Amino acid sequence: VKITQDDVVDRQTVLHIELEDDDMDPYLDRAYQRVVQRVNVPGFRKGKAPRRIVEQYFGRESMLNEILDSMLPELTNQAIDEKDLDAVGLPSIEMRELDPFQFSATVPLRPxxxxxxxxxxxxxxxxxxxxxxxxxxxxxxxxxxxxTWEPTERPVEIGDMITAQIKGTVGKKTILDESDAVYLVNEEIGRPFPGFSEKLVGMEADKSSQFDLSIPEDFADPDLASQDASFEVTIKDIKARVLPExxxxxxxxxxxxxxxxxxxxxxxxxxxxxxxxxxxxxxxxxxxxxxxxxxxxxEMPALLLQHEAEHMVEEQERIVSQANMNMDDYLVSLGKTREEF
Structure with a gap:
């Protein structure tokens, strides 16, 4: 195995690794053990064809592709040990050629x-x-x-909980259509739109009401920001919060x-x-x-920062997925693009 190393720049170095034919033999044998069990070679029972025949039939490059996922990290780790590098994190591996077998590995070093x-x-x-x-x-x-929450006959006040049928439109486009929607009438929550709760104050149960609302320009959904919306609301019940002494x-x-x-x-x-x-x-x-x-x-290797950033994004996507949300919808709620995130 031939290993050459570039200069260390910003706590990263690149290893160039090349294998001779003799070096390839154990890896080709490992690939053969995988391939021979599933290919049908005319004239041989499955699993019994010699390696030379399988290599001719299946192709040398195809056999190598069978083991690259384990072969490249293994060779990279051997090269890191041979060069006695104080590596941290995962190297970035790039295949150069299969014949002759050459690849490079960018190795992040300890900051x-x-x-x-x-x-x-x-x-x-x-x-x-x-x-x-x-x-x-x-x-x-x-x-x-x-x-506790108890039904009340009076009109809606801030702090109440309501059940309502709500339809909202911008022009001819429906932006909200909910039946039996439960809302806490709270000025600070801003759901579904800033200023919506204040418009509910004074409404009575079983009476349909209409009102207009200007959506702020900094609203999370850019398609609705700065738009004028119209709402039709029918309150089904009103509950007041009852606080203990x-x-x-x-x-x-x-x-x-x-x-x-x-x-x-x-x-x-x-x-x-x-x-x-x-x-x-x-x-x-x-x-x-x-x-x-x-x-x-x-002095921190850029590759280490990149891997950490990718890990953080993956972890956030996992959390968002557990909450039954789509990542793109989540970003819209934050008012950010994937690049900004």
Missing amino acids: EVDLGGYSEIRIDKNQPKIEDDAIDSRIEQLRLSVA IDDAFAKGIGEGYETLNDLKEEVQKSIETEAEEESTRTHRESIVGALMETAKV
Whole structure:
């Protein structure tokens, strides 16, 4: 096996690998073992034809293609070991020729890191800060989490939950058509469009209402951004959120063994203090890393960054797929292209 190496540039190097006929023999034999079990060679029982006959019948290049997936990484690893390279990540392999057998492998090398004057970095840790109303705010969150929804006869208000039949159009194009759609009337959610919830306020059950809505220019779907939409809405039912009184019964209803409201507040305070301390520690560490990055010099192979970026995209696609979403639709919701992502 003939191995030559290019100069190291930006923590990457290229290995050029060429095999002589004698070097090819064990790999051709491995390919023969695969191929002979499935090809029918006239005059021989399946699996019994000699390698020379199979190679003539099947073709040398076709036999090699049978084992390239294992042969190339194997030879690349051998070349890396022979050249004693401090490789990290997966090499990028490119086939040159099959006869003579030549290929090249771009090998990412371990990044070089110069920490600079890291020993001089001094960053004080800020003491955790807890807002005066932190406990009351957390109690209110718990209160909202155990609230019930009860039907009401009054018109829609912010904070209600409705079931409705909704049809939206832009010109002659239908952009929304839902029956028995359930919506939380909340100004901050912006679903299905910013400003939609505010238009629902004051509507009554079993009465059809119509309204127009201008879709913002920064809306995620560029085909709808800056368009004027018309909606026809029929409210089927309205439910109001019923919040429990903040008392001992409320504390017991949380289900964590609290006997009194004071017990609950004490535990909430401990939890808030722990969270504040953890946040202070995290911020302190991030500040140290940020200061270190300003003084450090890191030479990173481009191939390593490329592989990491591809891995992150694949992982995100997996998560999106588990949520029964299409990646392109997900990107539209973010207002980004694949290249920007």
